[in-house]
Every structure is written in structure tokens, then in C-alpha cells.
Amino acid sequence: MPERSLRVQLVRHTDNPQELVALGARLCYAGGTLDSLVEKISGQDQQAFVQKVMGMGHDSVLEHASFTFLVEGVSRVLLAQLTRHRIASFSVQSQRYVSYQSGFGYIVPPAIRALGEDAVREYNDQMAQMQQWYEGWQQKLGNAGEKSNEDARFVLPGACETRVLFTMNARELRHFFALRMCNRAQWEIRAMAQQMFEKVYPVAPALFADAGPGCISGPCPEGGRSCGKLPQVRAERQAFLAAHQAND
Template identity: 55%
Template sequence: MPAVKPVVKLLQHTGNPEQTVAVAAKLCYSDATIEELAQGLTEESTAKFIKRLASMGHASPVEHASFTFGIEGVSRAFLAQITRHRIASFSVKSQRYVSATEKFNYIVPPAIAELGDDAVKEFEEQMETMRCWYADWQERLGGKGEKSNEDARFVLPNASETKMVLTMNARELLHFFNLRCCYRAQWEIREVAWQMLKLVSEVAPNLFANAGPNCLGGVCPEGPKCCGNQALVKQMKSEMNK
């Protein structure tokens, strides 16, 4: 029954995502064929045009590039947050079809870990207690199987690990990073967001050159709720862009 941490992998993405976006955008302003537009693009001209799109605020062509991630080591609390981003596709590990009796992983919040070994031990004991509650209800409801799992799971905590495959287009990712890379976002989804941003920046650096929280572009818009971490955020982004 181990504690786990977030792990994100980029499983798949649109081939030549930046060129795809550039072709889609140029098509709006040209009577050339799509093949002619693609052949006329170099790496340098594509990068230049992507930056121009961003400055113009012409965002619809960015939707033609999509990215699929595998995400593990996250909590059911995380699931409740990320599914609020509705312009996305999710496939999630089921608590109905997958029993938690033998393999019950969970997430230990950093704030609890920082309290020391005794606090972590207490938390782990509480997780084990809930796993036992689950196993007891599972048995009383008919043994292992989806019928008993679907009701026994009601005693499982938000700390329970889940896994998912997630697909977003680049425009939605920019919006997601804007909100979730911010230090006012909850720690777990923020950590996942930064991992995702690092991965997509490696394959589409121009598309995501300015991706991240609002404070990267100037003054934090949160007013009195500002986290005060603007310098740290800019340093993290600068290191990512190297």
C-alpha cells in the first residue's frame, strides 16, 4: 500500500504540431493550396509565424495541434479538479471495475509529510484503516466484483490514487497552463501542469514559449491574493526554455 507521486508522460501528439498550426493559420489569408502552404514553410518561418499569431490573438488555428498524456500517481481529489477543464478527453481508472483491496495506492500531501515521520505514519495508518473498511464492505456486499466495488468504494478517501489518459488541444493547454501553473493553484494539479508544460515545450517550443501563469507577462492579476512567487515562476520558466 505505497504512497505515490505524480508522473506525467507525453504519449502522442499531432505530427509537426507547429507546422500544422502555421498551415491552418496561413490558409485563412491565402488562396494557395494547402500543399503549397506547407512546402513554403521552413523551421524559421514557422517559428516567426507562430509568434505573430500569438501577438495577433488569432487562437483558433492553435486548436489543430493536440497532445495526449498518461498521468499516474495522482489523487481522486486531483481528478475532481482537472475534469473541470471540459475541452478535453479523459479515460480514467475505474473504482468500480478495479478493486482496491490488494493494491491501494494513495497520495501523501506535502504539508503532512513536512510534519515529520510521526505524522506520515499516522496518515498511513489511517489509509490502512480505510482500506480495511473497504475490504470489509466489499466482502459483506458479495465479495470482489463490480457490484460490490461500486458501493464499497464510498469509504475510500480522496487520497486514493487514480490514473488517466488525457488529451487536450494546444489552445486549451495554454488556458490550462495559465490557470494551473499559478502558485495559487492547488499543489498537486500545479505539479502536473508544470510537468505537462515541460513535455509539450520540448516538441513545440514556439507554441508554448509564453505558456504559464499571467504573471509571466507582467503584473499578477490576482491583486491582494497574489502569491508573491513571480520571481520563482519566471526562473522556472526561464530554465525550461533553455
């Protein structure tokens, strides 16, 4: 029963997402032929135009661009949070059709790991105990494949690893980042959101340069529950942007 680590892949995205968003925005305000519109979009400074449109609050055009992620090494605890974001499409590894007789992967929370080797050993032993319970119920239920899996899985922990393929449009991604990159978000989904952001920013910098917790570009929306780290959050974002600009 191996421990698992988070891994995020951006497996697909809309071709030229910034150009498509710019085209949608220009179409709303321009006359002329479609051919001339496409030509104008191709020749203009898309990044500046897209940022101007977003600054006006014309966010619906962001929905034309989509991004698909493949994520592994995440827990069922994270999955419950992720699927609350309903403007998205999800495909999740089934605990009914996938058997864990050879052992399930699981996530070790950093706070438990920080307690030291004895704590991690105790946690690992508990995971092993749950594996035995799972196998025991499979036996009692007749080892009937998915028919026994569907009930034996009830003893599996929230720490159990899962794999998810999901797609979000750019507007929903910005909303997701605003909630899940905040320091008040749960640690696991915050780490995933950070990796997602690092994957999409190079693809469409105009769409995501100011994406993230609300304090990136304004006051902290958490009020009295603020983490108090606004200067640090902004400094880290500026360092990230500077590093990417230096590599361009």
C-alpha cells in the same frame, strides 16, 4: 498499500504541431493553391510566424494540435479538479471494475510529510484503516466483483491513487497552464501541470514558450491575492528556456 508518486508521460501528439498551426494560420490569409501553401509553410520560419499569429490573438489555429498524456500517481482530489477542464477527453481508471482488495495506492501531501515521521505514520495508519473498511464492506456486500466494488468504494479516501489518459489541444493546454501552474493553484495539480509543460515545450516551443501563469508575460491576474513571487517565477522560466536552448 504503497504510497504513490506523480508520473506524467506525453504518449502521443500531433506530428509537427507548429507546422500544422502555421498552415492553419496561413490558409486564413493566403490565396494560391494548397500545394504552394504547404510548400511555403515548410520553407518559412515557422516559429516566428506562429508567435506573430499568437500575438495577434488568432488562437483558434492552436486547436489543430493535440497532446495526449498518461498520468499516474495522482489522487481523486486532483481528478476532480482536472475534469473541470471540459475542452478535453478523459479516460479514468474505474473504482468499480478495478478492485482494491490487495490494497489501494495513495498520495501523501507534502504538508503532512513535513510534520515528520509520526505524522506520516498516523496518516499511513488511517489509510490502512480505510482499506479494512473497504474490504469489510466488500465482504458484507457478498464479494460480488464490480457489484460490491461500486458501493464499497464509497469509503475510499480522496487520497486514493488513480490513473488518467487525457487529450487536450494546444489552446486548451495554454489555458490549463495559465490556471494550474499559478502558485495559487493546489499543489498536486500544479506539480502535474509543471511536468506536462516540460513535456510539451520541447515538442512545440513556439506554442508554449510564454505558456504558464499570467505573470510570465504580463501583470499578475490575481490582484490582491498575488503570491508576490513574480520576479522569481519569471527568473525560473528564463532559466528553463536558457537550459533548453543550450541543449538544442
